[in-house]
Amino acid sequence: MRVTVIGAGYVGLVTSGCFADVGNDVVCIDTDPKKIERLNHGKIPLREPGLDAIVARNSTAGRLKFSTSYQEAVAHASVIFIAVGTPSSEDGSADLSGVLSCAHALGEKIVRDTLVVIKSTVPVGTNDQVLAALQKELHQRDTNVQVRTASNPEFLKEGAAVDDFMRPDRIIVGVNDAAAADILRALYLPFNRNRDRLFIMDVRSAEFTKYAANAMLALRISFMNEMADMADWLGVDIEEVRHGIGADPRIGPHFLYAGMGFGGSCFPKDLRALVRLADSIGEPALLLRSSLQVNERQRGILFEKIKAFFGGNVQGKTIALWGLAFKANTDDMREAPSIMLVDLLTRFGARVRAYDPAAINNARQIFKTTQGITFTASAREACEDADVLAVVTEWLEFRSPDFEWLAATLTHKALFDGRNLYNPAFVRASGLQYFGVGRGQSN
Numbered sequence: 001m002r003v004t005v006i007g008a009g010y011v012g013l014v015t016s017g018c019f020a021d022v023g024n025d026v027v028c029i030d031t032d033p034k035k036i037e038r039l040n041h042g043k044i045p046l047r048e049p050g051l052d053a054i055v056a057r058n059s060t061a062g063r064l065k066f067s068t069s070y071q072e073a074v075a076h077a078s079v080i081f082i083a084v085g086t087p088s089s090e091d092g093s094a095d096l097s098g099v100l101s102c103a104h105a106l107g108e109k110i111v112r113d114t115l116v117v118i119k120s121t122v123p124v125g126t127n128d129q130v131l132a133a134l135q136k137e138l139h140q141r142d143t144n145v146q147v148r149t150a151s152n153p154e155f156l157k158e159g160a161a162v163d164d165f166m167r168p169d170r171i172i173v174g175v176n177d178a179a180a181a182d183i184l185r186a187l188y189l190p191f192n193r194n195r196d197r198l199f200i201m202d203v204r205s206a207e208f209t210k211y212a213a214n215a216m217l218a219l220r221i222s223f224m225n226e227m228a229d230m231a232d233w234l235g236v237d238i239e240e241v242r243h244g245i246g247a248d249p250r251i252g253p254h255f256l257y258a259g260m261g262f263g264g265s266c267f268p269k270d271l272r273a274l275v276r277l278a279d280s281i282g283e284p285a286l287l288l289r290s291s292l293q294v295n296e297r298q299r300g301i302l303f304e305k306i307k308a309f310f311g312g313n314v315q316g317k318t319i320a321l322w323g324l325a326f327k328a329n330t331d332d333m334r335e336a337p338s339i340m341l342v343d344l345l346t347r348f349g350a351r352v353r354a355y356d357p358a359a360i361n362n363a364r365q366i367f368k369t370t371q372g373i374t375f376t377a378s379a380r381e382a383c384e385d386a387d388v389l390a391v392v393t394e395w396l397e398f399r400s401p402d403f404e405w406l407a408a409t410l411t412h413k414a415l416f417d418g419r420n421l422y423n424p425a426f427v428r429a430s431g432l433q434y435f436g437v438g439r440g441q442s443n
Contacts, residue, residue: 150173316350324359
């Protein structure tokens, strides 16, 4: 098929590359000319394992092209995906200006029957707004073509997005008519051969499914973080609890990890948007609000532990920081827990020596006015001349460090494990004090 994807961000690039990789002819457009120029020179503007190879392979084969032209977008294909951002507005609701701008721009150019598919995460009713915008532009041009809309929300985990797209656990498609369903069923056939993963539903249900899925995962994380806070005071190891409850098939083991709270481009934004949507219909949304409150508190948990270790005063202390990205295998710093930790440490007079394998360039922009933070070229370098170590992101290279070397290097011989990566007994046997999240220590 001939496919156009609007948006060369995280979702748009993965969608474009993966559709092209199974033989489709794809044009990906973006209004940022610098981004398109970089892509045309083979430079990927984000880190996602496997994506650079897919983009390079399909660009070379001529199946994937990049452009800034809406004219080229509509001329190329009659199936057009909108995959632009929907950031939080000031009131927490989803900002749909990018999505609606795409709809108006497409409506100004479309000259044949077209299916416009919204892959961006959008509130219930957005498809109606997009269709109205398209029809308004077509009416003003007195153009007699049929335009349909559909919802096809993404369920991609950063750091595993290519694999998630190529081997999906479900493909959600919301349509208003059988013709749109047939088009999308055919387009997704290469990803749906082993067993049927395609769920066809009405548009509004598809829009809501995305929010409900993210809300459920966020709730699980917040629940475990609340349990971890109790575990610290009760002398309970939350990791043992995690294994115990995760063995129940009604619960399962996924998203039961206590830590520093959820971050990234999806969970915080989408949960706030869902709360705002609940407000608009008079629904109290008590669980959703509680999840956000727990998450906000959890962001400061490691700072509180470090401060308590130093008797309530971190002034003049040097903290080695391993990990800046909100999760491993990405350079994404959006709402990363490390941001609050660095802000609190430096605000109260500590110095931070930070290392991340991928996110340092993005972190430099975020902390460009922050006094007291320096960035190092390696995990070991971050620990040199440091008092204690805080681990914030679960990068593979942090999983099995030389604890004895850390004990000999860190002035105050303490490790603060914000991801519960390590065995406390083993760490202590190496000569370090160990502080995790919910590992049975009130401090």
